[in-house]
Amino acid sequence: MNTSIKFSHKGYRDLLKKIIKKRKAISFSKYKTFKSSFIIIRHDIEFFVSSAYELAKIEKSLGVKSTFFFLFNSNYNIFSEHNFKLINLIKKMGHDFGIHYDANFLNENKINFNKNLKLQISLFESFFKVKIKAISCHRPKIKFSKYNDKKIINVYDKKFQKRVKYFSDSQQVFRENVQKLIDSDKDLHLLVHDYTWSKGNQKWEKNIIKFSKMEYEKNQIYLKNITIDWQIGLKKRKKMDSVFKRKILS
């Protein structure tokens, strides 16, 4: 089933083109104002902000708006210089943001769930100057907790799972026949991951290895530049120490 879907960037573009022929792509917060003929596209970013950025660009080129949910305790740092820049570029494209929260992590580490999620939301809002309207639980089958602020939309609410047809590209396997869904009159909720789609239609396991190598290389360059800066600083240390003393310590 669905073997016709190519998990390449072109494949993603083609899929979106088909979907939006008879539906408008809307954000979670617009759900109430749209009675029918819509799709909500959601991205739970598990590992790679750079890959999320690639998906955002494809969507932007087709006039599609989606919501990117970022996970605080994954292998990536949304506040690193590089990722911070990319997330701001995604914002500029007009996409929405949400928090991808790990209820199991919070529970296992005895961190107050509601308090912490509130902090995660306000931290993201403060750094990126956006309003978080929705949250999505990471690995909800392991541990699912409901946030007590009812103003924040939970993507696992029945209305986003049953009243609209939910389907996901997890590990490049759709549970549904995607073509049938596209051809139907159903309103849709599609979860698209960062590790699923690549330039060359590779298997998701390969994507993870390749994307992590790319992150490693970027990190090497970043650290190399810092090392050079520090080496220069070391040579000027005496001078800089005296300036610092004069300006700050006196």
Ligand SMILES: [Zn+2]
């Ligand atoms: Zn997740």
